[in-house]
Amino acid sequence: MKCGEIQAVVQLAVAINLGIYAIKDLSVPYLLHQRAQLNDLRALLNEKLDDLTKMDHSSVGEERNEKLECIDRHISSIYRKSTHTWDLLESYNLGTVSAASICFFMSIYCLFHTAYFYNEQAPNWLIYATYISYFSVIVPMVINIWSRYRGWKLIREQSMIRNDISKL
Structure with missing residues (x-):
């Protein structure tokens, strides 16, 4: 395989590694929204506690x-x-x-190497470096999916608590 043949693959790796900086911030607003809902739940609970202190302390009040x-x-x-x-x-x-960042700079080096040695045979290290440069794409996707799943579970628990509070 010649360096010119893998140049497009290396260009894609450079572009994707630049896009990682945007992907990493996708899960942050979701968790911030979840944290705001927690604060709303705490405020609702404090309102219920204030209402309870105004009531007399019968057995129903103690149960509540x-x-x-x-x-x-x-x-x-x-x-x-x-x-x-x-x-x-x-x-x-x-x-x-x-x-x-590491994969980006490695991809940039590979890109310059493929451009300079366009018609020559690509060394094995260049092919392996190209594969490694895609590693940083998989990790953020897994982290984003994991954080969405954790946030979804916490929001589900919050809605169950909200239902419990509304029943009181």
């Missing part, structure tokens, strides 16, 4: 108070999970940017 405390613990648990997911996403995004 126990339910609200259980819901409060559940919201705190979801908030901790959300924070953990956010921290993991931040570290993964840092790794993604590092990998994309």
Whole structure:
């Protein structure tokens, strides 16, 4: 295989590695929306607690108070999970940017090499470097799918809590 034949593949790798910087930020607004919903749930719970303190403390009020405390613990648990997911996403995004940068510069070097030695036989290292330069594409896609799944699970738990609060 000649260098000129794999030049288009290397050009695609350069373009995709530049696009990684946009892909890595797709999951951030989703998690921010999820965090805003958590804050809304906390405010709704505080309103219910204020309403409960205005009521007399009969057995029904104590039962509702126990339910609200259980819901409060559940919201705190979801908030901790959300924070953990956010921290993991931040570290993964840092790794993604590092990998994309390395692959980008490697792709640029391969692009210059293929342009300079256009009609010569491509060395094996160039072919392997071209394959490796696509590695940074797979990782952000997996991270984005994972963060969407985690956010979807947390939002589902939040809607169950919202239903529990509305029943009180």
